[in-house]
Amino acid sequence: MIADQSPTQTRQSTCLERAGDSIDRSIHGFFYRVGRFCCNRPKTTIGIALAISIICAAGMAKLTPENRPEKLWVPQGTQAGIEEEQFFEYFPANSRFQNVIISSSKNDGSSNVLTKDKLVNTMKLHESIESGVSSYNGTSYTFSDLCTVAGGSCVSYDVNNPICNCLVISVLKMWNYDLATLEADEDILSTLTNYGTKEDLSGVLGNPSFDSSGKLVSAEAISISYFLADRSIVEDGSETDPINEEWEKTVFLESVQGAEQEYTNIYPTYLSSRSFADEFGGEIQGDLVYVQVSYVVAFIFVGATMGSRLCGRGSRWAMAFSALVLVAMSTVAGFGVASLAGLIYGPVHSVLPFVLLGIGVDDAFVIANAFDREREGVPREKEDDESLVKRGARALARSGASITVTSLTDLVAFAISASSALPALGSFCAFASINIFFLWALSATFFTSTMLLDEKRQRDNRRDMLCCLKRKTISDEEDNGSKEGFISRYFRYYHGPAILSKAGKPVTLLVFAGLLGFGIYGTMELPVEDSSRSFIPSDSYVNDYAAAADNYFPSSGTSLYITFENGEDIYASRTSLSALDSRVSGLSDKSPYIAEPDSVTTYQNVMAGMKNYLSTYGTAAIGNVTLGEDGWPTNYVDFVASLSAYASIFGPGAPYAQDVSFSSGQTNLEALRVKLEYVRLTKLRRGEVIDDADRQIESMDATREMVESWTDLPPAFPYCVKFIDIEGFKIINTELYRNVGLAILAVGVICLITVANVITALLITINVAACIVEILGFMYALGLVIDSVSVINLVLAVGLSVDYSAHIGHCFMVKGGYSKDNRVIEALADIGASVLNGALSTFLAVAVLLFSTSYVFRVLSIQFALTVGLGVLHGIVLLPVLLSILGPRPFSSAEEPKNKDSELVKREVMDKTAHAESFGLDALEEFEDLEEYEA
Template sequence: MNLQTEVRGKVVRFKDACRRLAEYDDDDYEGEECYAPSFLSLWNYELNSLIGSKVPILDKLSALHVATDIETFAANVVFEERKDGSKRVLSAEAVVLVFPLRSDDGASYDIQPAWNAGIAGAIDGAVLEVFHYSNRSFDDEVGRLVSGDIPLFAVGMCIITLFIALTLGAPTSLHRSRVLLGVMAIVNVLLAVGGGFGIASAIGIRFASIAALLPLILLGVQVDSVIILVDNLDAQSDAEPLDERIGKSLSKSGPAILVTALTTISAFATSTTTTMPAVAMFASFAALSFTVALPVVFTFFLALLVLDERRLKAGRISFAPCVRAHDARADEPAPADAVPGGALPATKRARSNKASDLRNIGRVQCFIRDVYAPTLLSPPVSALVALAFVALVVLSALSVPFIKVGQPSEEVLPDDSYVIPALGIEKATFGGVRGGAQIVLRGENYDNERTRDAYRRTRRGVLDLDFVKAAPPDWLNQYERWRESEGIELADGPFLARLHDFLGEIGSTIFQDDLVCDRDNSCKHPSDSRLSAVLLTGTGDQIEQIGLRTRLEAVLQREGFDTGFVFSEGFLNAESDVAIWTLTWTNMVYALAVIFGIMLLFNPLPIAVWITVCVAFIDLDLLGVLWAVDLKLNAVSYVNLVMAVGLSVDYSVHLAHAFHESHAGALADAAPGEVVSTRDSAVYALTTMGASVIKGGFTTVLGVLVVAFASSVAFRTFFTLISFTVLLGLLHGMVLLPILLTYCTVPPASRRLIGESQRVASTASSKGESV
């Protein structure tokens, strides 16, 4: 095949991109065919030689088996035992061809798609089934994954846009619905994403494929803030001026929105320093996007909310603000049913923490106030629920040693990728995936015969390892053969004196990649050299390759090459897998510490402690989820664990803020000696904020729901963990935290009032008075 393609306006042949090493199998070889470390060396890699060979192919394969292990290139070989003890090859289930490519220019990389298509099309599919992949295949398939799922993500945006447009107001009313405001809430998110991505790109942060999910994540989180802001505004009396209603709404929801934004940004910011580049890139894009989102919601969306309130008061249609609804009155008050999150305290006292004082509440709030909260906060139920949460955390902690680590290559590829069956066949037939390793020797003097002997022993030692299946020709062996062919003796001068001439010979230039020569390019004293090996990496799990690297390094150390090292692309991911537990615990602790600090700035110490405890419980529970649903700890799940610290705190912060505000306000306005109950404050917080929190959690899941139908395991794993994060966040915020606030939180002011109440009661009792 004479494959060629156009690369940057220049026609490039595949022969120009591959390594042509076959001439070393035959000194008289003058062709240009690409070298492939396989049994094709028996025919000098020429198709005509193969077709015209007078020796039967199987006999030649049998001869090859005498010289080397034929199972290096063929799988499930069937042999016939001969009388003389030798073996004859009868058949094989599969054969493998490996084509090394040049690395000194982009041609070898750019031509790979044409080569993959050409080799697949050149073979009769009715006779042979061809599976193929190259280094570029992974890059192309991951790119196809992201671009292919963009329409799916767009559908997700449309779904959540429709949901928020219909639920921000009364969906059955033309003028009391908030359709246009809901649509603009999505524009608010797009502005944040555009700003964050733009800043990240401007400062040189590379885009990670998993960052494609950020718009959906940001959408779900930002919609929470929008819902809280709108519901708090709806809870204000229509009789008050608009500016006062906006001010009161911001005073109630603004601090919680600010705190949740700061905690989310901080959680991502702590991960930007991780040693895993993909995670650091994702965290950088996320931190910048959430940072931009904060001022956008308090400026752009707030301005839109004011305009929408004016439209509402004027009785105009929500999706056509220039048209007045025929059945609307400009001064019409909002009915209770139109205020899904509305909850106004009556005027028994200036500030009340009793849910019974609330008016204009919907059916959900009534259920929470009259049924859910009293049941949850009864002492027996609270004790059982608290024990259940503790038991869940303990079980999750016990499951940690059983969590598997690793990121199989197949999981980051589209389900229909041609690479997945190729990897599967390679594992099934050859017992593992093949990979290349570069063994680099540094600062060695090859003019010394002892060094050359150690090099030869190293190469033999590497080939003797059970997982090393082959090694291409090396520069030292070929240089010695060239010296012999040129009649150069050891007494003729330093051994490396003619190395520069050898590397300039036709067919030998390929070895220039294996040496780091002097600055003058004489190569009389190369500083570094390398030899290559083809590895069989077992099941393909990256973490297993660390053991292979250790055994290769042991060969180097045995021969005294203490400064040498072994490199393979697979080792990069393996290093991440080895370090991922340390990175996970470190970043979780850092994020929790930052969150605790932020909580202390806005809340009393007990509330800050219990919010942090809830977030810590959620992260531990997520580790239990990994074990329960048989997911591995890898870059994708690591990102979710770090992100959970920022996302899950939202649900707790809103409830805690409502609790603290109602309790502190009631304490300040209480009569002397009056006891303000933390239980009443917890019921009040659940009633006023519970429905909004639940709705916000639902919108987050709805925003990422389409990811469940994504075309890769990695993206679907992301959806699974995000969904569990929201579920656990809601459970801890709506169930555990109210219990902790009720029974384990007594602010100092409350203790003084309780003490004052007891003192007054004691005094009254001594005087014979009734209190």
């Protein structure tokens, strides 16, 4: 009878359609065989899966943790990396920085900190830091034991005062860091005025004021900087300095943290080299409890929704637990294989369990749904073991293609991003790809086997989670599998008809067009920002320090070093180098934003210092060599000898001792550096002070151009510790759109291969792309920025959002019939509940992180919530409407429509009539007898 024919029998199939049919049959057959094997031998399959997971997990012994920012967030082989290597060849890292800013107490009515009593308490605080003792491995250390050795720290050198040999920067040097000398001083302001110029004082005093004669009157803060000689080592990818870190913790931090209570009229804010690791690392570790809570939430939700009831026969709490075990096994197995492959493990990898939880639970719902649908009309009591095996095989054949489409798109999307120039992003995506493979394989084997055992448990009327105990009676309320669940009925009778109605389709398209327009606007406005401050918890002392620095030292920024190479060239350009300040003046308010070279804080040039010394004192104290008419030694050898004596630790130029690099015998000058300083490059964004990434990039590029333009000077290159981060800012925008774009392209290609239909694959891809654009728009609206964390989460968004659309798209292709609306409703009723439950379980698990104070977890939770919310809306609202309008014919193996009511039949007739010409058939001929078709 004509009416019983499927659509594929009414006209010749295209080559692509035949290919799609072939792929669908191949996938269906493959999973049928896998399902039959697993269901015939469930315990064996579970044992093999556990054994493989444990063996793979053993690879975690090779796990390579990495916490150095330059190895995680900076493209390797960049110019900044090369400059850093060159710089440290001449001037090895030799100092750890500690700084305390002393201001008036919050309870003090005066803002002036330069009073006798406040200076005395400041000196007492310094003495507690200087004399404090730390212990490591049984050895005691004080500051003088650990400090960076340098001269010039005291106003007059005292061989009996150890602090004079240490690098400390503070106005307290005017009293040689001696409390008695300070207390005996009757005119402290005159003493402080002798520290140097106004600019020199502005570098160590916060917002100083001067009278008309230039005498210091007051200041709002005092800065004291301590430098420890670097003793760091790298172990297993982590850089540590245990001796100095112990002193910083037990002496410096404890001293300043107790100062406000001990000294009531001063208020310290402080920063240590270990502060960022303590505050950021501690925040991450503290918030890892949310990971455990999220798994508990997921377990409760899955257990409550996967079965037909909460308790009694039909409950599936054991399967909820099995789904979490599935995720755990995949996680440890994937981590083990990734570790064996030598991939680095960074702090951001801690978000992977949430990604895997979302994907794994989604697959579990799809398989459980297939088990239920394959039992339609058959009571459990009527199923023998062979019937259960066949049902399990059919269930996996039914669901296997769907989880393969989503898993393969996820895997390839992440695999493409594994090539990222940012090592942390590349490693994260490689980890994710490996883990998703294990999720796919274990879902099809381990979870299917446990599902089969659970079905046997329910058939035998045994208790959930306590399968050794049997119920005494069989519930009369047990259904025979023919009744659809609440969510499926909702999709069939309410959701589907609403969005597919005459008004529903245009309204849906209009609403999502508005969302897309909003997303495009937000994407264009979304900035790249330096979010390093955001990584610090809001209640951290580091934020108090940053606020104090912004307030009291607004012009102080990051140090910049310009390194000149080749000693003979340096000697040849000696006069020009000594006057380098003229070349970097006037750049504070324009690119490259270098502070005016008018103080020892903002400009330190050993050539200028030596020139002034030679013109005043000659060479009597530094080698007694002959000077030429230009005031410099007459030859290169004498110049090197004089410079070596001048810039030695105990020489007259001791403050410059760190700025010259000689060969081992001190006979050849290899390089010297000139220290400059950038102005503070910050801006106000939404009421918060943040670092200005755009101006930082501009300043770095302009600095390099400036140095390259000095063709009359020796070969030189700039170095700034921030350049490494700024290189990341330059590339991260490109990395975002490149990786996300390639991931979306991969989604399209994989959907085309697995779904094997151009139209459906294109609609799924467009759906995912629109979802990502809208996520970017909401990121802008919520105040998020493009940074290292959000880029990783956006790549994850591609992998997660495709799941919701791919399930619906594939299910639409396996639903038979002429009416696209009918096929859409059948697809929603079939797979919609699984998609919605998977999305809700992911959302509830991640929603726990909204309470986190960690920047990483907070941004993760916001972006995951956006991904789940927008992804599921596109999957169950927009895509069904698009498929109802543009959807292609089903596979030849598609299921014939079931339980047609007259309205659905009439809809098919109308659809067939409207498309009669495109089919080349006479619709009236095809449906001459409506009643016959209904029968």
